[in-house]
Amino acid sequence: xxxxxxxxxxxxxxxxxxxxxxxxxxxxxxxxxxxxxxxxxxxxxxxxxxxxxxxxxxxxxxxxxxxxxxxxxxxxxxxxxxxxxxxxxxxxxxxxxxxxxxxxxxxxxxxxxxxxxxxxxxxxxxxxxxxxxxxxxxxxxxxxxxxxxxxxxxxxxxxxxxxxxxxxxxxxxxxxxxxxxxxxxxxxxxxxxxxxxxxxxxxxxxxxxxxxxxxxxxxxxxxxxxxxxxxxxxxxxxxxxxxxxxxxxxxxxxxxxxxxxxxxxxxxxxxxxxxxxxxxxxxxxxxxxxxxxxxxxxxxxxxxxxxxxxxxxxxxxxxxxxxxxxxxxxxxxxxxxxxxxxxxxxxxxxxxxxxxxxxxxxxxxxxxxxxxxxxxxxxxxxxxxxxxxxxxxxxxxxxxxxxxxxxxxxxxxxxxxxxxxxxxxxxxxxxxxxxxxxxxxxxxxxxxxxxxxxxxxxxxxxxxxxxxxxxxxxxxxxxxxxxxxxxxxxxxxxxxxxxxxxxxxxxxxxxxxxxxxxxxxxxxxxxxxxxxxxxxxxxxxxxxxxxxxxxx
Amino acid sequence: xxxxxxxxxxxxxxxxxxxxxxxxxxxxxxxxxxxxxxxxxxxxxxxxxxxxxxxxxxxxxxxxxxxxxxxxxxxxxxxxxxxxxxxxxxxxxxxxxxxxxxxxxxxxxxxxxxxxxxxxxxxx
Numbered sequence: 001x002x003x004x005x006x007x008x009x010x011x012x013x014x015x016x017x018x019x020x021x022x023x024x025x026x027x028x029x030x031x032x033x034x035x036x037x038x039x040x041x042x043x044x045x046x047x048x049x050x051x052x053x054x055x056x057x058x059x060x061x062x063x064x065x066x067x068x069x070x071x072x073x074x075x076x077x078x079x080x081x082x083x084x085x086x087x088x089x090x091x092x093x094x095x096x097x098x099x100x101x102x103x104x105x106x107x108x109x110x111x112x113x114x115x116x117x118x119x120x121x122x123x124x125x126x127x128x129x130x131x132x133x134x135x136x137x138x139x140x141x142x143x144x145x146x147x148x149x150x151x152x153x154x155x156x157x158x159x160x161x162x163x164x165x166x167x168x169x170x171x172x173x174x175x176x177x178x179x180x181x182x183x184x185x186x187x188x189x190x191x192x193x194x195x196x197x198x199x200x201x202x203x204x205x206x207x208x209x210x211x212x213x214x215x216x217x218x219x220x221x222x223x224x225x226x227x228x229x230x231x232x233x234x235x236x237x238x239x240x241x242x243x244x245x246x247x248x249x250x251x252x253x254x255x256x257x258x259x260x261x262x263x264x265x266x267x268x269x270x271x272x273x274x275x276x277x278x279x280x281x282x283x284x285x286x287x288x289x290x291x292x293x294x295x296x297x298x299x300x301x302x303x304x305x306x307x308x309x310x311x312x313x314x315x316x317x318x319x320x321x322x323x324x325x326x327x328x329x330x331x332x333x334x335x336x337x338x339x340x341x342x343x344x345x346x347x348x349x350x351x352x353x354x355x356x357x358x359x360x361x362x363x364x365x366x367x368x369x370x371x372x373x374x375x376x377x378x379x380x381x382x383x384x385x386x387x388x389x390x391x392x393x394x395x396x397x398x399x400x401x402x403x404x405x406x407x408x409x410x411x412x413x414x415x416x417x418x419x420x421x422x423x424x425x426x427x428x429x430x431x432x433x434x435x436x437x438x439x440x441x442x443x444x445x446x447x448x449x450x451x452x453x454x455x456x457x458x459x460x461x462x463x464x465x466x467x468x469x470x471x472x473x474x475x476x477x478x479x480x481x482x483x484x485x486x487x488x489x490x491x492x493x494x495x496x497x498x499x500x501x502x503x504x505x506x507x508x509x510x511x512x513x514x515x516x517x518x519x520x521x522x523x524x525x526x527x528x529x530x531x532x533x534x535x536x537x538x539x540x541x542x543x544x545x546x547x548x549x550x551x552x
Numbered sequence: 553x554x555x556x557x558x559x560x561x562x563x564x565x566x567x568x569x570x571x572x573x574x575x576x577x578x579x580x581x582x583x584x585x586x587x588x589x590x591x592x593x594x595x596x597x598x599x600x601x602x603x604x605x606x607x608x609x610x611x612x613x614x615x616x617x618x619x620x621x622x623x624x625x626x627x628x629x630x631x632x633x634x635x636x637x638x639x640x641x642x643x644x645x646x647x648x649x650x651x652x653x654x655x656x657x658x659x660x661x662x663x664x665x666x667x668x669x670x671x672x673x674x675x676x
Contacts (some may be wrong), residue, residue: 332638336608339635340564343656347570350660354577383657 009301016297024289032282044265047246051197052233055248055261058188058199062259063252065104065187066147069179070162072103074145077164077175085110085119085166085175092121104180106159111174113141122178124155131176140165140174149203149256150181150218158218160184160209181218185210188259197263202227204256227258237265317523320497324520327499331389338386346379388513403440405477405545406431406470412449413468416457423462432471439548444521448529451514452481452541459485459539475547476527480540487535496531518543556671557581557599561591561617562606562633567656574660580667588612592620600628601671602651604663607634607641615641615648622649629670633658 076094077085084090095108107122115132131137134153140146140163148161163176188199188210200216201209206226208216216222224247225238233250244265251258349372356368413427420427456466460483469480488496488503495501497519502512515529522529526546533539558580562568565586572582583598585591588611591603603621607614618630629651634641642653651670654663 332636336635339656340567343635343658344564344567344570346657347567347574350574351570354574358577379657387655 020293051248104183106178113172199261456483482540484538488533559600559603563609588617
């Protein structure tokens with residue numbers, strides 16, 4: 001079960017923590033998100049323009065490559081006679097020559113106008129095959145030059161050819177070359193790619209015309225939405241494998257091939273990019289802000305609790321002071337009403353006392369004397385109570401004089417020293433050597449000492465130790481009176497300074513005003529009185545006298 | 553010790569009489585008066601060494617009586633006795649020339665001491 005009186009503080013601390021947390025985290029998170037969005041936008045824009053220019057560049061590169069290859073082939077065709085080209089040795093020398101000049105051809109072949117392979121040099125066994133039924137054959141015959149898509153052809157392997165028509169001797173001949181597709185693929189991917197990016201060429205049917213290791217194979221259908229014909233570079237965003245991708249496309253002249261480049265839209269890895277300094281700082285903030293909030297909330301709460309306690313203490317002391325003054329006023333108001341009857345009782349019993357004293361032979365004289373003494377004692381008691389109560393209403397400040405606290409204490413102790421011997425109570429004195437002479441009121445100080453010492457002796461009763469401690473604290477003088485009595489229960493401790501509160505009982509008579517008066521006196525002297533007690537060990541009363549008592 | 557002649561003024565006879573009786577037992581010739589007026593009458597007829605005067609009395613109160621006595625009988629010291637517990641009253645009384653200011657209930661020895669001191673002072 002939680003202590004109910006602590007709950008408000010805990011709740012306050014919780015609230016403060018939350019408020020601080022919000023003040024710390026909301027800007028942090030807002031800035032982080034806004035920054036991240038800005039960053040994403042910028043990154044996306046940058047990625048678009050980078051992709052666009054890459055696509056353009058690659059397209060030009062591929063175009064140049066193909067154009068150059070075709071030009072070389074045309075040059076060769078034009079420069080050689082059919083007879084030469086029909087000779088496989090000559091063809092082979094051409095092939096080697098071209099390859100050494102960096103023209104990417106795999107094989108060369110000469111076809112007659114009937115489609116028959118007249119001569120062939122290259123890794124495949126294609127000599128003598130009839131190409132007349134091949135779709136490209138017609139085209140080259142009509143157009144004079146031809147560049148194929150990637151196709152399987154006779155060799156049952158994806159490849160690409162270029163063919164050039166040559167007219168000689170009233171007949172058409174065709175020089176055909178197989179283009180190195182790996183080289184083409186390499187060209188497209190030249191210079192490497194950013195991670196998550198891909199570049200390839202597709203034909204009109206959407207089949208790969210370039211190869212990239214195991215990811216896409218020649219002639220395979222590409223996993224892209226159909227690309228419409230368009231001029232220039234087209235940029236689009238689409239989802240691919242659950243990621244947003246930026247797709248740039250550009251058609252080659254002739255509209256048979258399209259270069260496709262795609263790249264992940266950047267900044268998709270979420271708000272927390274592990275490589276970003278901002279991310280680390282944000283994470284640090286997420287840790288530091290709650291810790292700081294907690295620390296600050298705790299600190300502030302302690303301050304508040306301190307202030308609260310101070311306020312409560314102040315309130316208590318004001319309340320106590322007002323209570324005393326009220327009692328004083330009440331006492332002054334009724335003093336006449338009580339003192340007069342007391343005076344009459346005293347006078348009447350006094351006469352009785354006189355009579356008994358003068359007639360010692362009266363019957364029961366001892367009993368008379370005894371009972372008269374008791375009445376007189378009670379009158380005295382009433383008189384003391386009234387005097388003390390009236391003391392509260394007095395607001396006249398004490399006269400200040402130089403006081404040696406140690407001497408004042410010792411003198412007070414001497415009043416009670418006889419009692420000490422009788423009840424076997426030892427006195428232990430612990431006096432500091434630096435106790436200054438202060439300006440205070442000796443009589444009132446001694447009244448306080450006497451009260452405290454008497455209380456201590458009453459608490460000890462017999463066989464014990466009375467410890468008297470005097471020391472200097474910041475120019476003030478602190479006196480402690482410690483007893484080895486039974487101690488004061490905690491529930492009573494707060495009440496010991498209340499008027500009429502007394503824990504003493506039995507044979508001795510107590511008004512319950514002693515400590516209340518001590519407190520009044522200490523207040524008047526500008527000092528303080530406090531008590532500590534642990535049941536079973538004893539009680540310590542501390543009084544602190546200022547270096548110079550302030551006059552009211 | 554020579555007998556002292558004392559005037560005891562108090563409106564409360566229950567207090568006045570036993571006090572007078574006790575004082576007489578202690579060789580003090582005590583005349584009582586229950587009001588200021590009667591006290592003044594007694595003062596006209598007799599000579600006193602000292603007067604004990606209650607402050608609060610109906611009619612002429614103790615302070616009025618004190619003023620009159622300081623004027624007409626300056627040789628008779630006045631001890632004020634009161635059930636009231638006002639410091640201001642005490643200070644006022646002393647300012648008016650009271651010899652002493654005592655509070656009821658007063659210890660008989662204390663009163664006797666004050667009476668003797670006042671008479672002794674007068675003798676000097």
